[in-house]
Amino acid sequence: xxxxxxxxxxxxxxxxxxxxxxxxxxxxxxxxxxxxxxxxxxxxxxxxxxxxxxxxxxxxxxxxxxxxxxxxxxxxxxxxxxxxxxxxxxxxxxxxxxxxxxxxxxxxxxxxxxxxxxxxxxxxxxxxxxxxxxxxxxxxxxxxxxxxxxxxxxxxxxxxxxxxxxxxxxxxxxxxxxxxxxxxxxxxxxxxxxxxxxxxxxxxxxxxxxxxxxxxxxxxxxxxxxxxxxxxxxxxxxxxxxxxxxxxxxxxxxxxxxxxxxxxxxxxxxxxxxxxxxxxxxxxxxxxxxxxxxxxxxxxxxxxxxxxxxxxxxxxxxxxxxxxxxxxxxxxxxxxxxxxxxxxxxxxxxxxxxxxxxxxxxxxxxxxxxxxxxxxxxxxxxxxxxxxxxxxxxxxxxxxxxxxxxxxxx
Amino acid sequence: xxxxxxxxxxxxxxxxxxxxxxxxxxxxxxxxxxxxxxxxxxxxxxxxxxxxxxxxxxxxxxxxxxxxxxxxxxxxxxxxxxxxxxxxxxxxxxxxxxxxxxxxxxxxxxxxxxxxxxxxxxxxxxxxxxxxxxxxxxxxxxxxxxxxxxxxxxxxxxxxxxxxxxxxxxxxxxxxxxxxxxxxxxxxxxxxxxxxxxxxxxxxxxxxxxxxxxxxxxxxxxxx
Ligand SMILES: Nc1nc2c(ncn2[C@@H]2O[C@H](COP(=O)(O)OP(=O)(O)OP(=O)(O)O)[C@@H](O)[C@H]2O)c(=O)[nH]1
Ligand SMILES: [Mg+2]
Numbered sequence: 054x055x056x057x058x059x060x061x062x063x064x065x066x067x068x069x070x071x072x073x074x075x076x077x078x079x080x081x082x083x084x085x086x087x088x089x090x091x092x093x094x095x096x097x098x099x100x101x102x103x104x105x106x107x108x109x110x111x112x113x114x115x116x117x118x119x120x121x122x123x124x125x126x127x128x129x130x131x132x133x134x135x136x137x138x139x140x141x142x143x144x145x146x147x148x149x150x151x152x153x154x155x156x157x158x159x160x161x162x163x164x165x166x167x168x169x170x171x172x173x174x175x176x177x178x179x180x181x182x183x184x185x186x187x188x189x190x191x192x193x194x195x196x197x198x199x200x201x202x203x204x205x206x207x208x209x210x211x212x213x214x215x216x217x218x219x220x221x222x223x224x225x226x227x228x229x230x231x232x233x234x235x236x237x238x239x240x241x242x243x244x245x246x247x248x249x250x251x252x253x254x255x256x257x258x259x260x261x262x263x264x265x266x267x268x269x270x271x272x273x274x275x276x277x278x279x280x281x282x283x284x285x286x287x288x289x290x291x292x293x294x295x296x297x298x299x300x301x302x303x304x305x306x307x308x309x310x311x312x313x314x315x316x317x318x319x320x321x322x323x324x325x326x327x328x329x330x331x332x333x334x335x336x337x338x339x340x341x342x343x344x345x346x347x348x349x350x351x352x353x354x355x356x357x358x359x360x361x362x363x364x365x366x367x368x369x370x371x372x373x374x375x376x377x378x379x380x381x382x383x384x385x386x387x388x389x390x391x392x393x394x395x396x397x398x399x400x401x402x403x404x405x406x407x408x409x410x411x412x413x414x415x416x417x418x419x420x421x422x423x424x425x426x427x428x429x430x431x432x433x434x435x436x437x438x439x440x441x442x443x444x445x446x447x448x449x450x451x452x453x454x455x456x457x458x459x460x461x462x463x
Numbered sequence: 464x465x466x467x468x469x470x471x472x473x474x475x476x477x478x479x480x481x482x483x484x485x486x487x488x489x490x491x492x493x494x495x496x497x498x499x500x501x502x503x504x505x506x507x508x509x510x511x512x513x514x515x516x517x518x519x520x521x522x523x524x525x526x527x528x529x530x531x532x533x534x535x536x537x538x539x540x541x542x543x544x545x546x547x548x549x550x551x552x553x554x555x556x557x558x559x560x561x562x563x564x565x566x567x568x569x570x571x572x573x574x575x576x577x578x579x580x581x582x583x584x585x586x587x588x589x590x591x592x593x594x595x596x597x598x599x600x601x602x603x604x605x606x607x608x609x610x611x612x613x614x615x616x617x618x619x620x621x622x623x624x625x626x627x628x629x630x631x632x633x634x635x636x637x638x639x640x641x642x643x644x645x646x647x648x649x650x651x652x653x654x655x656x657x658x659x660x661x662x663x664x665x666x667x668x669x670x671x672x673x674x675x676x677x678x679x680x681x682x683x684x685x686x687x
Contacts, residue, residue, distance in 0.1 A: 177507050180507070180521070181518060188518070188549050191552060195549060372623055372624040373593050374593065374600075374625070375619060375623030376623045377565055377579040378579060380575075380611065381576030458573075459577075
């Protein structure tokens with residue numbers, strides 16, 4: 054990459070705009086009545102024929118330790134010398150200015166220091182303009198690259214979207230439509246629109262409707278899952294207050310858990326930072342976990358939702374920049390603990406599998422589709438987090454969600 | 464690094480990096496005050512009217528060692544504001560060492576971390592790797608309330624790889640320590656890769672001694 058700040062040797066032309074030096078020299082001559090010139094490095098200093106005793110003074114023009122040229126003052130006539138007056142009066146060059154050597158030296162030093170400031174400001178302007186150009190080029194290059202990446206990902210998203218809506222549309226239509234008809238006809242039967250039913254027939258039709266409803270909600274969950282897969286790349290990130298979110302979810306579900314005679318509490322730890330994540334997905338995670346806990350906790354039990362902050366253990370971090378990265382590398386933990394039926398050790402690894410419920414009978418006893426936890430797992434992983442479970446059979450289960458405070462900091 | 468063996472001249476580029484308003488420019492201003500005018504050029508700042516660095520600050524330092532080595536140090540700051548990342552990348556090119564100036568305030572934790580990630584990425588785009596770059600970290604603004612505790616910084620320093628300094632840049636505290644620490648680390652690294660010690664006939668210790676003698680250090684804390 055071009056480095057506008059170090060780089061090649063400077064020349065006078067880089068530092069002073071064209072004609073600038075000539076102008077400075079002219080104004081100096083007008084003020085002090087003596088010629089001054091700046092001769093760039095590499096050019097020879099002309100020596101016109103001068104009257105005897107006439108003098109020049111020179112000084113190096115240097116910047117940042119580099120000699121860039123020579124400053125020449127004169128010619129002048131040292132004022133202690135005797136000058137032979139021209140007798141003819143009108144012939145010959147105009148008389149040279151007269152001044153004492155120390156005066157000439159002082160003038161030269163003054164001009165040199167003025168020049169130093171001029172060169173410094175010139176250098177500053179020179180660097181600023183080169184930085185300006187290089188920065189714009191960098192920005193342009195960056196924009197072009199980002200544009201290309203965006204266009205590509207837009208194409209990908211469009212393709213995904215097309216596939217997704219095809220699939221979802223098909224599934225939705227092919228499964229739901231006939232099912233809805235089945236349910237509709239069952240309902241008509243139950244209402245006696247096709248003639249009165251006896252006791253047993255009513256019971257059978259009831260079972261058809263119940264199972265049909267279950268199938269319908271199963272289909273909705275499957276659709277949710279496939280939607281998740283399709284949308285995995287599309288996360289809508291904002292600053293989320295996890296504590297407030299959990300309180301909101303618990304309050305929204307209040308009717309449900311009060312009816313079941315449960316006690317649900319939220320505990321928010323000290324110093325929990327806001328998390329940059331997808332609000333809706335996280336809300337769905339918490340609400341699925343809460344539904345799950347409520348479902349498997351018998352009347353009179355408690356569910357506790359605890360929010361806290363954790364720093365991952367040191368071996369998980371790279372030592373480069375640790376002092377800066379580690380403090381920001383925090384996790385927010387949401388733990389949902391219930392006093393429900395619990396899950397046996399050997400079954401715990403499988404609770405996040407789709408369609409898994411510990412034994413078939415629990416689906417019958419507790420309802421639901423067995424998809425809630427697998428949805429939780431996919432959602433939280435799409436946010437860069439993890440979910441785990443610990444449980445003792447008969448005592449209760451705790452589901453833990455860990456979420457990075459900053460998404461994708463690595 | 465630029466080397467001119469004929470002239471026995473060595474130019475080293477050191478970059479002060481870090482999030483917006485962490486005190487990078489203040490560090491350079493203080494160094495400017497500490498170093499004798501013979502060795503120190505003008506401090507050039509390219510900033511906006513509200514003192515936010517726009518392109519960079521540049522402080523050139525130079526001196527001759529006893530062995531006749533003409534050393535030039537070019538100290539740069541980058542603009543910390545997030546939007547200037549392209550400029551930071553330019554300033555970072557050909558850097559020999561980096562001082563990362565972090566803001567100690569707890570509220571700045573994330574900004575420090577993302578600026579470090581930005582540094583790593585900009586180095587990478589310059590073909591440089593953070594793993595091999597001499598880097599020191601300064602936790603600045605120790606005088607403010609709501610800062611990470613000394614104990615916590617000690618702990619982080621012990622677990623991490625980079626030397627960590629504490630500073631109150633506005634008072635000059637810790638500024639020279641950071642600068643000297645970075646220079647020594649950078650010299651050691653350049654020496655290791657380019658064998659500068661034998662080419663210029665100067666050991667790391669002699670180099671540092673030479674450098675400190677050219678700094679006008681007044682008082683133990685380095686106050687002006
Ligand atoms: N209290 C306190 N303030 C400081 C300290 N160091 C710097 N500051 C102040 O922080 C503000 C920003 O300092 P600068 O040195 O301009 O910050 P910078 O890192 O160059 O900022 P950018 O150029 O925008 O990247 C100024 O008002 C400084 O006075 C410190 O140690 N303590
Ligand atoms: Mg600055």
